[in-house]
Amino acid sequence: MNQKVRLKINGIDHELDIPARRLLVDCIRYDVGLTGTKEGCSVGVCGSCAVLVDGEMFASCITLAVAVDGSEITTIEGIAENGNLHPVQQAFIDHGGFQCGICTPGQVIAAKSLLDENPDPTEDEIKQWMMGNLCRCTGYYSILNSVAAAAKDMSGGRE
């Protein structure tokens, strides 16, 4: 049955009338029309559907939209500021952090959520965090380099 769901997505309020069974990933993509978030494995393992729910990284493919009613959601479309790419996005471009690109929105959201709470991660901490995001092109070293470069950039350092 349809239920009212209120979500603030990338700073914009949405009041939706959707079935209780609607998954957050489908709500974001089809009800709201933001198709940057991708669905990969559909069982919470691969990380491509990662979004931030009240600042915490969630797997939107196993989250019911109705269950997070009232939350603030951040998707890949919402992290650039004033027309400037987020430093993580820029680092993925500069350091070849993606190939086919399907996992990239999730990788970028994961990296952003890491750096939000740990601005200066060790290489091991980056690996421990990013291991939950799979890349079928297996470009893992470039991804790790991109995250490390973003951390350096965000802390004001220069390479």
Add this chain to the structure above:
Amino acid sequence: MIDFEYHHPTSLDEVFGLLDQYGEDARVMAGGTALVIQMKQRLVQPSHVIGLRRVANLNTIESTADGVRIGALCTQRQIQNHPIVVGELPLLADTFRKVATPRIRNMATIGGGLVNGDPNQDPPPTLIALGASAVMTSKNGDRVVPVEDLFIDYYETDVQPGEVLTSVLVPQAPAGSGSVYLKFLPRTADDYGTVSVAAVVSREPDGSCPNGACTDVRIVLGSVGVTPVRATQAEDALRGKPLTDENIRAAAALVKDAVDPLEDFRGSAEYKTEMAEVFARRAIEQAMASIPAGS
């Protein structure tokens, strides 16, 4: 996924009312990481889902005289990083750190995981080894169940109609004991263990004697049967004996008789049985090695 109605109760009384009203047609949802997948796969088809996210006071962690009380809705990452857990229950913090990925740990809760009853999960062996209890609350009050007795069969737990798991009480490991949680991960770091073992070992307080007698030991395994498995025969074989190589090996060998693993893509039943012995032995050795000096 079949259609259902989602309820957002804000108090336990409201939850009990909904459970009364909808009975078998309702399922209670905490983090939803297990239940949503089961609904997507149509293994579970409730017509009413009762979300606990807005119920007050279910996500607190506090230190009590009997141990640490962890609210059922505490997420795995919240527990892993909480100063009380890190300080008083380092084994539990370490165990939660080994669950899946940061993203799943942001969503999955301690209570939801326990009532789901998946025998491959990480927290149950550690909670059983520490002697934790689950508080089951209904409109008639609280019922305290040792986590060890919570698991009845594959995905079947001792949750009675009208009950909700509201908190978990976890005693500290005995003073001067050593403990470890080992997870055998031959595939990927975010996988379930092929086998897993929690061990808590206490020794006679005689720092001068590295092989002093074992005064108490708990050995609990995951991923080796339809429920978590406590290896009581192995514990009995070691209790009161010096912690020598020979005694540890003899005790670990008994673990093979306690387990009855299911064959899956993580290994054959035979392989997991062999690994259960190997990892039980390593767990006892590493728990012993972690006993603080002077204890």
